[in-house]
Amino acid sequence: MAIEDVDVRRFVTWKIFPVALVVGTIWYxxxxxxxxxxxxxxxxxxxxxxxxxxxNKSTDVVATKKRLFSNLEEQKTNRSQKLQILEIGVGGGANFTFYPPGSQVVCLDPNPNFKSYIQQSIEESNVEMKRFIQGFAEKLETVEDDSIDSVVCSMVLCSVRDLDKTMSEVRRVLKPDGTFYFIEHVAAKQGTCLNRVQRWLNPIWYCLSGDCQINKETGKAINRAGFSQTSLNYLKLNTYVFVIRPILWGTATK
Ligand SMILES: C[S@@+](CC[C@H](N)C(=O)[O-])C[C@H]1O[C@@H](n2cnc3c(N)ncnc32)[C@H](O)[C@@H]1O
Structure with a gap:
């Protein structure tokens, strides 16, 4: 074989073929x-x-969620109807097992790829899915005013862009006396070493995680949202990544 033929073959094998493979795969x-x-x-x-x-398997998280959701059943406003829950940023539906049997859940998440996981969680629990909304917490436009008994956010508010807009949407969709349940990782107390680390690390964390922020002042946003009653509690998880401490959990009533 002539030298030129060998060069051509090498060129095709190592240059043209890989590029064609990548371009072809992308096109396909x-x-x-x-x-x-x-x-x-x-x-x-x-x-x-x-x-x-x-x-969600952590003993502290399970115990906290059991306490948090223990009075969900009492939220049912109309006895003849089923409890209407809106879960924002529902993910795979990990909270369904804490909901009273027969509850109807409106599931909202920007990512539609969770649907199959949600379906699996529905089958493993005693709740019904009313509908899935592909959308964002800040814009619950397809949910009517005063239509929901309880809104739930768990590990979601770290990812929303506008906390105040989200809180105002939560209040809008809740029935009078309806309750907002939350369990969220938030910024550590101001002035602490952890708070400073969270502020330094946040830009990198945000890029790597997609949209999660470790320095969100979620408690303040809940307090200024105009709920009639709020209960804010803090949990320090020792077993999890230290920068996502503390965990804020509690309720806010419309
Ligand atoms: C860390 S996961 C938590 C999932 C679930 N709530 C749980 O506790 O297992 C955060 C979820 O929030 C969703 N999310 C992110 N940004 C959101 C936004 N602006 N509005 C509503 N959901 C959002 C993500 O798609 C994801 O499903």
Missing amino acids: YRQKGVTFKSLKRKLAAIVIVNIMARF
């Missing part, structure tokens, strides 16, 4: 409607479900 998946964004969302759903499964 684009034809099928798969984009980088949709792949990222699929991957995010898998990662979140697995990370949250670990978090």
Whole structure:
């Protein structure tokens, strides 16, 4: 074989072929409607479900959620109807096991790839899914005013862009005397070493995690939202990543 032929073969094998393979693969998946964004969302759903499964198994988290949701049943305003719950940033539906049997859950999440996980959680619990809304906490436009008995946020408010807008939407959709239940990781007390670390680390954390922020002043946003009654409690989880401490949990009544 001539030297030129060997060079051509090498060029085709090591340059043309890999490039053609990559371009061809991208073209094939684009034809099928798969984009980088949709792949990222699929991957995010898998990662979140697995990370949250670990978090939600922690003894402290289970005990806190049991306490938090213990009076959910009493929230039913109309005895003939089923308890209407809106879970914002529902993820894979890890909280359904804490809801009273027969509750109807409106599930909201920007990522539609959670649907199959939600379906599985529905089958493993005694609740019904009323509908799935693909949307954001700041814009609950398809949920009517005064229509929900209880709104739930668990490990979601760290990711919302506008806490005040979210709180105002939560109040709008809650029935009079309806209750907002939350369990969220928040910024540590101002002036503490942990608070400073959270502020330094936040830009990197935000980029790596996608949209989670470790220095959110969620308690302040809940307090200034105009709820008639609030109960804010703090839990220090010793077993989890130290920068996502403390955990704020409690209720706010419309
Ligand atoms: C850490 S996961 C928590 C999932 C679930 N609540 C749980 O406790 O297992 C955060 C969830 O919030 C959703 N999310 C992110 N930004 C949001 C926003 N602006 N509005 C509503 N949900 C959002 C994500 O898609 C994800 O499902």
